[in-house]
Amino acid sequence: MLRDKRAVKSRRALIEAGLAELPENPMASLTEIAEIAGIGRATLYRHFASREALIEEVLKVSFEDIIQALTPMEKEGLRGKQAMMRAVELMLPLADRLRFLSSFWLDGERVLSKDPRYAFMEKETIITVEQAKEDGDIRKELPTRWVMNTYDALIFSAWDMIVKEKADIHEVTALLMTTFFDGVGPKPSKTQE
């Protein structure tokens, strides 16, 4: 079924529809999802056994896309602040995937915790934040968990600017990074970079 052009197109359309609609309207019926995808409801059930199965697939695909987007970093060997900035730059265009993961986190954790790359990624993030602390780019007295939460929160804030204000991705990335590391306050001395 996956070798047929029609099948991959249908599948993609359904996942795309779920990705866009479900976080915005979690009560959306599968009839609605199918309509948004421009696909018959019966076909939806041919691809996904249930609502739960659809959500699981969207979760997996979203995670996969993010992993893929981050692969360039493997070769770049960045650390600390530089790695965090690069990660934002690479992930921000996929903020809709991040939003889905956060919206369906209850299911997401169950589904993704089996994937070894999930645990790896979380560990890497912690290491990166702690590198930034060692490098003097993040104050040591701030709890790592708080820093990570803030990092995530700003990514969603940035995503909001992009979709609602039609802001430019690169501008927002810059805005995000300066806000994250320097805050909104004045910078009396530019000590970084």
Add this chain to the structure above:
Amino acid sequence: MLRDKRAVKSRRALIEAGLAELPENPMASLTEIAEIAGIGRATLYRHFASREALIEEVLKVSFEDIIQALTPMEKEGLRGKQAMMRAVELMLPLADRLRFLSSFWLDGERVLSKDPRYAFMEKETIITVEQAKEDGDIRKELPTRWVMNTYDALIFSAWDMIVKEKADIHEVTALLMTTFFDGVGPKPSKTQE
């Protein structure tokens, strides 16, 4: 009906249950909400004509609570950064209300935009941010919309720390404000306050 102790207790329990459950599980049925509230389903319908009506009431009550929490500020006459810090301090204990408003924003805007205090509050927030810019506490080149988004994002980040990490409200308030104004980076010279 409102003069009876039982009625106010039921109403309060139902609103509390909706406030806690609906943002977490938007698919929750009214049967579930009633069970969580420890109230019969029939009684729920005596208080709220429909699911929509329940959500509207929770929205109104949430907004009301936030307005109430902020009333002390009327007499304090703070401006700019000081006003923003005070507002966070007063609102953070009501972060569950803020979360509900944000979760059901589509309904919320429809319901609350009729309330003149809503438009007033939004206007006040913009004025306060711009005061902070004039005072040199927020860099003028940052878009006001971005600053407000960041402010909201950090409040949710803080809320997360409080519920998931059982963090202390006052500690988190301090963390939030320093992160907001100074970022996570080092502070080479403390020019503020």
Add this chain to the structure above:
DNA sequence: GATTTGTGAGACGATTGTGTATCATAATGA
């Protein structure tokens, strides 16, 4: 071009949630 295969449309029963109505009970207010 012939065959295979995915699709759309529709029918179907089962399940679930919604909103209303009734009635006995228990708490409240006067």
Add this chain to the structure above:
DNA sequence: TCATTATGATACACAATCGTCTCACAAATC
């Protein structure tokens, strides 16, 4: 104490969704 009134439990009709199935058709594969 006594009348009022909110409640819980239950039954009910109604609508919507779910998940399955069938069939004719169109598109892809070979």
